[in-house]
Amino acid sequence: MSSTHQPAEIDQDGSFKRQTNRFTAPFGEELPVQPGKYRLLWSPACPWAHRAVIVRKILGLDTSISLGTASPLRPQIDRVDWEFSLDENHKDPELGIQYVSEVYFHSDPDYKGRPTVPVMVDIDEKKAVNNDYFTLTTDFETAWAPLHKKGAPDLYPEHLREDIDQWSDVIFHDINNGVYKCGFAYSQEAYEQAFDKLFARLDELEGHLSENRFLLGDFITDSDVRLYTTLARFDAAYYNGFNTNRNLIREFPNLWGYARDLYQTDGFSNTTDFHAIKQHYHLSITINPERTEEKILPKGPDLSVWELPHHREKLSKTKEKFHDKRRTT
Known part of the structure; x- marks a missing residue:
């Protein structure tokens, strides 16, 4: 395939190079740990998002961080995105958005990458604040420890x-x-x-x-x-x-x-x-x-x-x- 048709994440040698995460501010340092402040957006199809949801469940953070679920099927539009087509009126009931990309553009109107899940969203501002799937679970295990359920296990001793x-x-x-x-x-x-x-x-x-x-x-x-x-x-x-x-x-x-x-x-x-x-x-x-x-x-x-x-x-x-x-x- 000619280079003009190659996706942005395909290198010259034909290998896949995953895009870097755009929003990586750590919780407990730059981002406050606060119950009810954030919504975790995911799709059950996505392995990166799935692991954040597993840890959220095991640690009892499901009472502090709400969950928005995007469809596993990509929307029929001219870009890669995730859609809340499983929800009434095709909109996330808490954020009122149809596509995950909206919280990315609210944070950065010039955002050029793929809108990925998982992404933690500031509910009041409807802005993506952290989409760093690599560190999100360890943030849940450490910075979010004060909000763990009683008797929660230690996944990161x-x-x-x-x-x-x-x-x-x-x-x-x-x-x-x-x-x-x-x-x-x-x-x-x-x-x-x-x-x-x-x-x-x-x-x-x-x-x-x-x-x-x-x-x-x-x-x-x-x-x-x-x-x-x-x-x-x-x-x-x-x-x-x-x-x-x-x-x-x-x-x-x-x-x-x-x-x-x-x-x-x-x-x-x-x-x-x-x-x-x-x-x-x-x-x-x-x-x-x-x-x-x-x-x-x-x-x-x-x-x-x-x-x-x-x-x-x-x-x-x-x-x-x-x-x-x-x-x-």
Whole structure:
């Protein structure tokens, strides 16, 4: 494809280079932590937004931060956007906006990037204040700690933060964004490089999880949340939609058991919408936008398999899944 038709996030070598986040002011420093001040906009299709919603749910921040849900289907307009077409009159009931891009333009009228989710919005001003999906969950876990529910677990314990950050960096580059590097590649070479790196990392994780219930041992941390959202979408969307077709996650015994262990934990299954995921990746313009024939929504997979026993508890020394923030370290 000629360079005149290449999207802005495709490099000269055909590789996908994700845009940087525009609004990155940290909570607790530049942005005040205050219940009822912000609305989190997401779509259940998006893995980056999904992890913020999982952490919001686990920590009990759903009583302090309201949630606006955009459709998994892209609107039929001349730009990439997210639309509140699931809501009455196609508008978010609290912000009164039809498209996510509106809160971006309220903050910066000259904004040129894609309007992404998740994005935290100042409700009174209807402005995007933070769309930094990479740090949003750790902000929820630290700066927002005074508003956590009683007995909320510690997903980012101080004694593990360096390890969590290292895991999260690897997971982002090789897995979370790795599947997009495969799916959005504009050259065979770029695709194959991303493909090989993705599966090398999945193979490594398969071995690691043969001896560890979760990434850092017996307890769920922020890194597990980040990995889960890609694993949940892999077989239903990425395997065929993004050509990550060497193996299904169900064909990795340890990764598959680990994914089910997380899914069967409160905060994961009740925020995972497989129908929305399939709609977005198979009917949206995200994949094969130049196709003109009717697109087909896959009938599978059988979602009951996510409820099968995982037996991962045998790898733990404890029955608990989360760090208790009151525990001394």
